[in-house]
Amino acid sequence: MLTYIARRLAGSIPIILGITMISFAIIHLVPGKPTSAESALNPKVSLQVRERIEKLYGLDKPIHVQYLEWTRRLLKLDFGRSFSDGRPVIEKITERLPVTVGINVLSMFFIFIVAIPLGVKSARSSGSWFDTSATFFVFLFFAAPTFWVALLLMQLFCITLGWLPISGITSLDFEYFTFSQKVIDIVRHLALPVFVSCITGLAAVSRYMRTSMREALQQPYIYTARAKGLPERTVLYKHAFRNAILPIITILGLSIPGLIGGSVIFESIFALPGIGRLFYEAVMMRDYPLIMAEVVLGALLTMAGNLIADIGYAYVDPRIRYAKKVS
Amino acid sequence: MLKISNLHVHFDLDGTIVKALCGVTLGVNLKETLVVAGESGSGKTVTALAVTRLLPAAARVTSGEIYFNGKNLLLLEEDALRKVRGKEIAYIFQEPGSFLNPVYMVGDQIMESFLLHQGLPRVEAFAETLRLLELVKIKDSRRVFFNYPHQLSGGMNQRVGIAMSLACRPKLLIADEPTTALDVTTETQILDLLCELKSSFGFSLLFITHNLSIARRIADRICVMYKGQVVEEADAERIFCSPQHFHTKELIHAYQTIGTQ
């Protein structure tokens, strides 16, 4: 197990290097210097901004020196200062992080408590009325563009029915609320964003769980369990489930980049102060230090997530935990 | 004590009906070893699984009766049937590795039967499991208890499988090609073990194989299956001395050819 972890950790070193290289390359994508980027949205980068970028990236130096200096600062989590307000980038990101992480953890939680039982039920009653309608909804959920669903739900719940607030994370008079009012206020603000960010994951996880469970139910050890006289419930939830849930751990790791990317969309629709919206604003304002920092951090986070998922998988799967020494 | 009569089983494979068994009739007497022999696809395994209705969902018993100690197993309620499975009729399967659950320790999987059918407290169930592991000639039973199937050899896993099936002292043991996946030395050990356990535990044995040399070693009676039917059933001696059906002759011929090589 320890050798496995060590090997996985060592394997991630080239990945980290690659991540920094690609991120660095993006800023140098433009022919000429990044500072000469003229775009449809921001036709003129001011002289002052140009000077600041040149200083930040040491653009007068050879490219490999620039890269090394940039990565050295990166190790110290020094991403420079934001162009828009001059505050350190890392500070701006950390203050926005809790909202994004909170929403994603919440939606992850809901995805799993709904999708896993759904998948299990579909698998055991494969071909039934329940399974068919579940499959139907999975198709719908997969195909629905999240931002469109968000708009429709806003129309319905916030405007037509007027049940929920349309944007933000707290009401204007939040400070004057009692504790329970505050909780209710946040729940009301987060209900739609969390639901919208669940949709795709819900469809995906329930589908994976169904496939995984169906596969497990066809395994020989299921015959053994039944032949032992175990009740169907035990066969299902002890013998099949434990095997079927293993691959889902990997799915959890793989879904991280999608969640981070998706946060850009629904945070800007619902005007939530998370890193997704921060990124969107940075892109609109060509705030390069902030953009670079978020790209690098997003990728590193994804990598860390995959690493943890892999190690978690190895831990719960005895075949890897107690692997025979393979020569 | 087990009497299967005129059993028909169909498989529904995406609309096409495949007849797996067409009127199988056979019986196992008390403390007897009946070997069911036949080539693969002849319906041996389907017959075995049908006894306690373990067939996959695509299979359907269309007609026939299976009597075990006076009860018609095909008409038994699911709950009552579960008390027969494992407790009165137990199974040993072919691939010992894949018939054990890879994510649970083998000891736990054996212990499950004690907890389920005999309602023993965990401590006693643990002790019983260790005793059982020793009965199937596993020396360091304590270590093996805490091992996962992939950590054990095929022979060891099959011993675990045997231990698991004997947990509740079943009256009938159904062994479906239990040695096919093993090498010849281990095969001999497992067969010897089975015969020894049979005399000490006193169960009846329904042994499925395609290999007549095994049949000759252990059988009291042999029944030969061919294309979903029993084509010949007789004492072991009679089958080898004067086979009647052409398929029996073929099987004997095949076995003798291998024997002389």
Add this chain to the structure above:
Amino acid sequence: MNKLLLVGIAIIGFLSAAAILAPFISPYEPSLIDSASLLMPPSYAHPLGTDGLGRDLLSRIIYGARISLGIGIIAVGISLCIGVIAGSVAGYFGGLADSIIMRSADIMLCFPTFFLILATVAVLEPSIINIMVIIGLTSWMGIARLIRSEILSLREREFIQAAKAIGASHYGIICRHLLPNALGPVFVNATLGIAGAILLESALSFLGLGVQPPVPSWGNILIESKATLGVAWWITLFPGLAIFVTILGFNFIAEGLRKHWGYNA
């Protein structure tokens, strides 16, 4: 042919026909501004209503189909080219080439695609060509992995060994023997890829960083819906429905093909 596949083909066929025949079937010029009919609800003259500039929504959606389908298909074309080449080289030659290519795929998979695309769009300008290329460049990894694993499993089979034995070239073996055998799963994957690319493009355009107005794309028609929420429901409903149905169509085809060819994954 199963039902799913047929329905999918019917949907996509219908949409493609609409896209190709856009100039002939759309009732108005897509960018014709008519100040006399701003934000008109669906009516006989404007079956799907008009937008804030009085442009006919149906016409804009029909023209939008050209952009959205076009971007989806070309982007996947690009990712197919990269993925097939990278995957075959990695799978067939193995060794160093394999480790370099697959490690790059791992690295690319770490980036949240949407972040990467937005960052690139921030540096370059958000033109249609750029968007197709960027989506293509960030989505080849799945196909590469697929091709590689298919080739790895085929490489040692007898007919490949036989081809080697009679002295076929690497290129010949890959193109004539290995790729055709790996084609099925790749096709399914590419169909899903088109759906993904269309979804990405629409989200980008919706954020104002994709296809730029006045060129209509399904995503950028929806930009206006944020401002007209509660006033003009048709601007929200119809373009989104177009995206939704298209994605559904491609997903049906992918699932149908999977069933048809008997993959279970």
